Amino acid sequence: MTETLLEIDDLHVAFDTRAGVVQAVRGVSLTVGRGETLGLVGESGSGKSVTAQAMMGLIDVPGRISGGTVRWCGTPLVGEGVRRAPRNIWGREITMIFQNPMTSLNPLMTIGAQLQEAVRLHLGLRGAAARTRAADLLNAVGISGAARRLDQYPHEFSGGMRQRVMIAMAIASEPRLLIADEPTTALDVTIQAQILELLAELQSQLGLSIILITHDLGIVAGLCHRVAVMYAGQIVETGAVDTMFEQPAHPYTQGLIRSTPLLDACDDRLVAIDGTPPGLLIPPAGCAFQPRCPVATAPCGVPQVLTPTGTGAVACCRAGIDAWKVGAA
Amino acid sequence: MGLPMMSFRPLRSFLSELWQDKAAAIGFAVMVLIVLMAVFAPVLAPEDPATQSLLQRLKPPVWDARGSWDHLLGTDNLGRDVLSRIIWGARTTLTIGIVTCVIAAMIGTTLGLWAGFMGGRTDSVLMRLVDIQVSFPGILLILLVVGVLGPGVWTLIAVLSVTNWMVYARLVRGIVSSTRQMPYVEAAEVIGCRPSRVIFVHLLPNLVSPLLTLLILEFTNIVLAEAAVSFLGFGVQPPDTSWGLDVASGRDYLFIAWWLVTFPGLAIVVTVLSINLFANWLRVTSDPEEREKRFARTIAAKRRRRRAT
Amino acid sequence: MSRHPTLSVSGLSVDYPLTSGGLFRPARTVNAVDGVTFDIAPGETLGLVGESGSGKTTVGRTILRRVPSSGGRIQFEGRDITDVDGAALRKLRARMQIVLQDPYTSLNPRMKIGDIVAEPLLVHGLAESSDAARHAVRQLLDRVGMPADAADRYPHSFSGGQRQRVGIARALALKPSLIVADEPVSALDVSVRAQVVNLMQDLQRELGISYLFIAHDLAIVRHISHRVAIMYAGRIVEIAPRNDLYDNPVHPYTEALLSAVPVANPKVQRARRRIVHTGDTVDIANPPSGCRFHPRCPLATDQCRQASPPLLVKAPGHLAACWNRGR
Numbered sequence: 001m002t003e004t005l006l007e008i009d010d011l012h013v014a015f016d017t018r019a020g021v022v023q024a025v026r027g028v029s030l031t032v033g034r035g036e037t038l039g040l041v042g043e044s045g046s047g048k049s050v051t052a053q054a055m056m057g058l059i060d061v062p063g064r065i066s067g068g069t070v071r072w073c074g075t076p077l078v079g080e081g082v083r084r085a086p087r088n089i090w091g092r093e094i095t096m097i098f099q100n101p102m103t104s105l106n107p108l109m110t111i112g113a114q115l116q117e118a119v120r121l122h123l124g125l126r127g128a129a130a131r132t133r134a135a136d137l138l139n140a141v142g143i144s145g146a147a148r149r150l151d152q153y154p155h156e157f158s159g160g161m162r163q164r165v166m167i168a169m170a171i172a173s174e175p176r177l178l179i180a181d182e183p184t185t186a187l188d189v190t191i192q193a194q195i196l197e198l199l200a201e202l203q204s205q206l207g208l209s210i211i212l213i214t215h216d217l218g219i220v221a222g223l224c225h226r227v228a229v230m231y232a233g234q235i236v237e238t239g240a241v242d243t244m245f246e247q248p249a250h251p252y253t254q255g256l257i258r259s260t261p262l263l264d265a266c267d268d269r270l271v272a273i274d275g276t277p278p279g280l281l282i283p284p285a286g287c288a289f290q291p292r293c294p295v296a297t298a299p300c301g302v303p304q305v306l307t308p309t310g311t312g313a314v315a316c317c318r319a320g321i322d323a324w325k326v327g328a329a
Numbered sequence: 330m331g332l333p334m335m336s337f338r339p340l341r342s343f344l345s346e347l348w349q350d351k352a353a354a355i356g357f358a359v360m361v362l363i364v365l366m367a368v369f370a371p372v373l374a375p376e377d378p379a380t381q382s383l384l385q386r387l388k389p390p391v392w393d394a395r396g397s398w399d400h401l402l403g404t405d406n407l408g409r410d411v412l413s414r415i416i417w418g419a420r421t422t423l424t425i426g427i428v429t430c431v432i433a434a435m436i437g438t439t440l441g442l443w444a445g446f447m448g449g450r451t452d453s454v455l456m457r458l459v460d461i462q463v464s465f466p467g468i469l470l471i472l473l474v475v476g477v478l479g480p481g482v483w484t485l486i487a488v489l490s491v492t493n494w495m496v497y498a499r500l501v502r503g504i505v506s507s508t509r510q511m512p513y514v515e516a517a518e519v520i521g522c523r524p525s526r527v528i529f530v531h532l533l534p535n536l537v538s539p540l541l542t543l544l545i546l547e548f549t550n551i552v553l554a555e556a557a558v559s560f561l562g563f564g565v566q567p568p569d570t571s572w573g574l575d576v577a578s579g580r581d582y583l584f585i586a587w588w589l590v591t592f593p594g595l596a597i598v599v600t601v602l603s604i605n606l607f608a609n610w611l612r613v614t615s616d617p618e619e620r621e622k623r624f625a626r627t628i629a630a631k632r633r634r635r636r637a638t
Numbered sequence: 639m640s641r642h643p644t645l646s647v648s649g650l651s652v653d654y655p656l657t658s659g660g661l662f663r664p665a666r667t668v669n670a671v672d673g674v675t676f677d678i679a680p681g682e683t684l685g686l687v688g689e690s691g692s693g694k695t696t697v698g699r700t701i702l703r704r705v706p707s708s709g710g711r712i713q714f715e716g717r718d719i720t721d722v723d724g725a726a727l728r729k730l731r732a733r734m735q736i737v738l739q740d741p742y743t744s745l746n747p748r749m750k751i752g753d754i755v756a757e758p759l760l761v762h763g764l765a766e767s768s769d770a771a772r773h774a775v776r777q778l779l780d781r782v783g784m785p786a787d788a789a790d791r792y793p794h795s796f797s798g799g800q801r802q803r804v805g806i807a808r809a810l811a812l813k814p815s816l817i818v819a820d821e822p823v824s825a826l827d828v829s830v831r832a833q834v835v836n837l838m839q840d841l842q843r844e845l846g847i848s849y850l851f852i853a854h855d856l857a858i859v860r861h862i863s864h865r866v867a868i869m870y871a872g873r874i875v876e877i878a879p880r881n882d883l884y885d886n887p888v889h890p891y892t893e894a895l896l897s898a899v900p901v902a903n904p905k906v907q908r909a910r911r912r913i914v915h916t917g918d919t920v921d922i923a924n925p926p927s928g929c930r931f932h933p934r935c936p937l938a939t940d941q942c943r944q945a946s947p948p949l950l951v952k953a954p955g956h957l958a959a960c961w962n963r964g965r
Contacts, residue, residue: 015625016624016625016628016629017621017624017625018620018621018624043827043828043829043830044798044827061622061625061626061629062621062622062624062625062626063625064629158918158919158921159690159919160918160919161918188689188690188854188919189689189854189856189895189898189899190689190894190895190898190919191689191918191919192898192900193897193898193900196900215827215828216900217828217902218899218900218901218902218907219900220902221900221901221902221903221904221906221907222900222901222904222907222908241904242904242905245902245903245904255829256828256829257902259828259829259831259832260828260857260902261832261835261857261858261860261861262857262901262902262903263856263857263860263884263896263899263901264884269836269839270832270835270836270861271832272829272830272832272833272835272836273829273830273832273833274833276797276799276800276830277797511743512738512739512740512743512744513743513744513745513746513747515704515736515738516736516738516744516745516805516808517746517757518704519702519704519731519735519736520731520735520757520758520761520808520812521728521729521731521732521758521761521762522757522761523728523761526761530746530749531746534748535748
């Protein structure tokens with residue numbers, strides 16, 4: 001096992017709403033090692049984005065951390081007893097990029113000014129040195145004609161180029177961990193391929209760790225070393241990416257993989273997971289997937305704990321059974 | 330469509346949510362009191378507001394050494410009871426405010442709907458009309474019209490309506506043109522709904538709560554405008570009463586009878602303030618996201634307090 | 639009826655206003671769709687694929703006569719509908735319906751599910767009584783797999799997939815022969831997406847509806863379509879039966895698109911030869927000369943820069959617009 005950078009231990013995040021307390025994240029534990037790419041996969045409402053926000057200290061009213069801790073190299077960042085997170089970790093050691101790059105860029109400042117600001121803040125570079133560094137960053141994310149583009153405004157960049165700029169900003173501080181929350185969801189397929197390629201390059205060049213949050217299994221397959229699958233605020237399965245796709249243990253993971261149409265196969269009917277995820281206002285007592293699970297039995301009514309498997313862990317008492325073989329009906 | 334069924338439960342949940350915000354609750358309570366005061370003016374007012382009594386001129390309020398229980402807030406230069414004038418003045422003020430707001434909102438909503446729904450050239454022409462009206466100094470127009478038609482309550486209402494409809498037009502036009510882009514409106518049109526059905530079933534219901542909030546806020550503007558115009562002598566004319574008129578007629582006695590200006594002035598301030606407090610709360614309440622945030626903040630504050638004790 | 643294609647579009651062009659025309663200046667327009675031609679047979683699904691700015695959504699809207707065309711003809715069930723309007727257009731609407739992308743905004747949040755599904759019946763006077771309407775609504779909701787008590791509830795109490803089912807029920811209410819489905823499953827989660835795709839396929843088999851299935855997700859399109867058309871910058875660059883198109887793409891853009899789709903299989907995905915094109919999405923306000931793909935195309939020649947390639951038959955039923963391929 002490589003050196004652990006980020007460690008999340010039994011994280012709980014709750015949202016106070018007028019209808020009641022929504023438990024969006026219910027006991028998530030994760031670690032990210034140096035140079036590792038972890039895919040955090042889940043559907044909308046599974047708690048994957050909220051988990052990412054908690055790692056960055058971005059949980060704000062109406063949300064709150066209701067339990068657990070997030071540690072960075074052993075230093076607690078978030079959780080019980082942490083009044084103020086240590087400085088210079090968020091935004092410097094850990095940075096984040098989002099789905100919509102437009103909202104994260106200041107429309108009134110040139111790209112160069114924003115990049116130089118980041119460089120000055122994190123590396124203490126000023127003047128010509130800062131500008132050179134900013135141009136280097138643009139080159140690093142594959143934007144040609146960097147010198148000219150530094151003087152342009154965000155609206156002069158296309159969606160894909162803006163996401164490149166965001167990545168440049170995110171690596172300006174030479175971080176060790178990059179959290180990417182659905183970084184390509186708003187982009188076209190061909191542009192998405194370019195951005196994913198770029199992330200893979202940066203990872204190997206800079207030895208960056210990446211947490212990639214996505215709902216697209218194809219993206220995970222191409223980029224990640226390890227995968228954690230979330231469902232209803234909990235991790236239901238983790239493991240190495242190859243094992244996960246070849247022998248998914250949890251019925252939900254199996255269903256997810258089988259319901260994703262492939263480019264080359266076609267005529268078979270898609271496996272559809274009937275029903276919808278449970279509401280988290282009153283979270284189910286036992287396995288959250290039980291009502292939709294084709295192989296659920298009586299013991300599924302009790303809470304499932306993550307049990308180690310060959311390369312990861314799974315939270316299911318029926319793990320390993322091929323849950324969807326009757327699905328072709 | 331139609332209004333939600335009125336029963337006690339929504340009323341109770343409305344009140345309990347309002348109670349969480351003390352300032353807004355007080356504002357609302359004062360608003361209700363003022364409305365009740367206006368409605369029951371004939372019963373509440375101890376005297377006729379227009380009855381003069383030269384023997385009782387310029388009596389100070391009851392707590393002053395020279396005051397008496399006959400006139401709680403004293404009397405004016407013609408011996409009229411100040412309290413009664415304030416109670417009756419509420420009637421004039423509220424009538425002018427409500428009628429003006431409704432007329433202005435009707436003009437503004439119609440034009441805003443038209444502009445937002447038609448878009449294109451119609452929209453451009455109507456909105457330029459709004460710009461012109463907005464840039465025209467309101468008070469000048471008021472003085473001009475009053476000068477021609479002569480002062481009076483109905484002139485005042487007409488004039489204030491004409492100078493205050495633009496804000497509704499802008500709001501409605503904005504909401505309609507953005508709601509028009511909503512997929513469900515497109516779906517309705519693809520189904521084959523006629524424009525009238527699209528407007529009344531799919532667009533109008535979105536306007537109810539923002540319009541209501543705006544109406545209440547605008548109401549304070551009208552109260553102030555009415556007071557100002559009446560103060561200038563172009564609005565409500567004696568023997569009718571109005572707070573603005575009272576302030577105006579009291580100003581000559583400012584140094585010998587402070588209560589003549591103070592109490593009607595206070596009435597204006599209290600009304601405007603309480604409406605603003607309530608309207609601010611209402612604005613947040615009609616925005617689902619803001620409403621949730623406010624709720625969560627209350628919860629967080631409670632939790633902190635519990636931890637502190 | 640079966641002698642005619644359900645829909646036949648020829649040479650369709652659309653100029654879109656780029657800036658809304660002001661009081662004193664005319665609107666600037668861009669050529670969003672340029673000479674699009676295709677047919678859809680009864681009971682057939684044509685997948686229309688493209689990236690943002692390709693004009694695929696505009697094609698759908700123009701067929702539904704929501705956006706005015708600036709050239710070409712649209713024939714529906716053998717009848718020219720290019721210039722139909724007013725009452726005739728409203729009547730036509732009963733035969734061609736739409737399913738929209740975002741299930742969260744495509745249902746009026748203030749209307750009950752039952753009223754939403756009943757609205758088309760009401761508007762076209764198809765239900766004699768409110769009882770008949772209620773009965774029809776119950777059948778429709780049941781057909782799309784919604785619970786029986788759904789009719790009395792509001793959209794917010796349902797999930798995205800369920801709302802999309804309601805949107806489909808609304809479109810089905812008028813028994814249309816064509817449904818334009820504009821990215822109907824892109825906003826849905828993977829596990830729910832399959833439910834809706836399966837439902838759409840079942841309905842087609844049962845009722846013989848034709849679909850124009852607009853999407854950017856190539857895997858889903860292959861799954862549901864009989865034929866697929868690829869659009870780039872307002873033009874169709876390739877159109878073919880689905881297996882021909884996916885297995886033997888002719889146009890370089892189709893190749894690029896197919897190679898860019900991530901495949902949910904780590905070993906395959908890592909081993910894939912990825913044709914990552916440099917260059918950015920096209921700016922349709924200033925389309926390039928000649929073939930609109932030439933600035934990003936590895937095969938581009940002077941001919942491509944100067945003249946726009948026609949859509950020609952490259953194999954039986956397989957058309958592509960490229961000067962360099964499949965001669």
